[in-house]
Amino acid sequence: MTKKIVIVGGGLAGTIIANGLCRQLGSELRANEISIAVIGNTEQHMYQPGLLYIPFGKMREKDLFRDQRSVLDRRVAFHLDPATKIDVSNNSVATESGKTFDYDYLVIATGSRLRPDTVPGMSEGAHWFYDLDGARKLREALENFDGGKIIVNVNAPHKCPVAPLEVTFMLRDYIQERGLADKTEITYTYPIGRLHSLEPVAHWSDAEFTKSGIKSEVFFNTKSIDAEKKIISSEEESDLAYDLLITIPPHQGAQVITDSDLGAGGWVPTNRESLLREGTNNVFVCGDTTNIPISKAGSTAHFEADTIIDNLSSLVSEGRMARKYDGKVFCFIETGSHNGTYIAFNYTNPPNPGPPSQMVHWFKLAYNRLYWLSVRGLL
Template identity: 40%
Template sequence: MTDRIAILGGGTGGAVLANNLAERLRPEIDAGDVEVTLINDDPDHVYKPIWLYVPFGKREPADARRPLQSLVDDRIDLRIDRVTRIDTDGKRLELRDGPGSLAYDYLVAATGSTLAPTEIPGLEEGGHDYYSESGSLALRDDLLSMTEGHLVLSVIGTPHMCPAAPLEFVFMADDWLRERGLREDVDITYTYPIQRVHGNPHIAEWAEPIMDERGIDVETFFNADAIDPEAGTVTSMEGTEIDYDVLAAIPPHRGVDVVEEAGLGERGWVDVNKHTLEADEAEDVYALGDAATTGVPKAGSVAHYQAGVVAQRLESEIRGRPATETYDGKTLCFIETGMDSASYVEFDYENPPSPAPPSEKLHWSKLAYNESYWLTARGLL
């Protein structure tokens, strides 16, 4: 009997998991005893952190894309299709293009995050994000034409992808405007929905003095609920209004509808055991990366580490051994603090982050990782 593993999503978590399984279960796959299918609705694999650099003219969107086929082991059955229904009782997936449905024995949801700007009135027309290709290009156009006025970075939706990216953007924008001799003519304001500048108190404590030193204004406990593009204003549910000339907004995020419709969790996120990554509401279902509600950041490093855990657990289950591997919350992240300096944090469930002093060396380390990422996705690092 063949064990069938289906992976939904070809982002960092899905690609790393597929390649990890191809290596771990090589004998079983070659013998036809195991089949691994990776389903993604885009033929390209997208490395989204590149989009942070696009507004500043440092990278192009094409730098973030590679054909998924070129990254995935030949032993993996890659299907470019969209899953329209998950039947966890019958262990079947309905596909948009088909043909027919796909049966599985083990399912891994690596479905990532999607942006939901329409949840905030006026956001699509009045603000740009750098969490999408189109948003980063539009924001680049706005920044290049800006010589004076008010630049606002508003974190509207939490949780969101790459929690450090809003901090990175204002630090980079401050430095970029200084290099162009425009900083004195452009005010920068950063808003965050709770009473500190970041969700993690240790990172907030580190970041706030840097903002103060650089003259970046801060509005905390600011939950934006409406944007008026014509007036150029952002209004919060607390009653505060901020004028802007350029608005960089982090929109609300959600998972994918098919996950919520399957009863696996709200807003398209999968409720899981934060150590084993097993779904709470279905048997033989795992989730990883952004899709999994583990309480850790929605970051690429998280997906990478979790993919290793899920791969080892699936290997154990298929080979008839107890699945003992667990995820400890490990996360690491470089944080750009300007156009040529960066910090670094590493933490887990038990150990809080302690950002390293910013340096040019760490900035170049982040750029080097961005280049080597494609080896990571292939399972070579």
């Protein structure tokens, strides 16, 4: 009988896994021993890291998108039919159109979503760049900005832990390039007692901020925003006035995870080495949607996906898992308009950001294009 592999979510993780399985299980697919289906909720695949460049007019919107079918191997059945309920007791996924997909193996890769609506005044009073509409509005606000107080306000949890730092450094250079540095003050707020969740990155940012004259306030947990008075207030009773507020809204997991009772906040309890949903042996979880306390990043999702491809292929062909995920993450960090650095780390080795260089910045720009090969599994 054909073994059915169902992947919910056709973003970075879901697409890489579907394509990787096709590569590794070619003969099983030809013999009809397995089938691979992706259940998605969007026709367009978006390269989210490219959103960082939109507010500064440094990337075309068109370059962020490809047709979802075009990035999937032709042997994958793609269903544009949002999942409404994942039933792990009965090995099935229900979708909006009323269909039920039974599976032998399931991969949950439904990512995360922005929840500005959970903070009073955030939707009205703040800008963000974490979705296309927000990035477009921020681009317009920056074009009209002629000096004043800018606050970059970080809320947790959120994906890409370095993007708030990147936008701050790029903002500093943008303001300088527009001749507004003398009449602009940038302040960065962070919810815990240092500038970043990863301690070495926090120390490194501290020094970089000092060099650049960027101010900061830690222990700033956003309570509310008064859009009319342009004041952001924290639970710690700090009130900051702003002319332009750039926020990283708090995130939650996908609605379907909450609706299926699979994890608080939409984060699925996941074994950090096997990437199996806790308590199951045929449900893998990948990318932002896991509850593993590591960076929610595309590179995390990619390294996890590679592990799942190997394990799922081995389970199908040999009846056993192949290897463990070691927590590997690699992130480029833009440190301004022309320079960049990177961090690489895993569960046991902490990150250590090196001195910024133009070469790493160019690597990041190159990767922005190479992504389309990488997501197809060609890189």
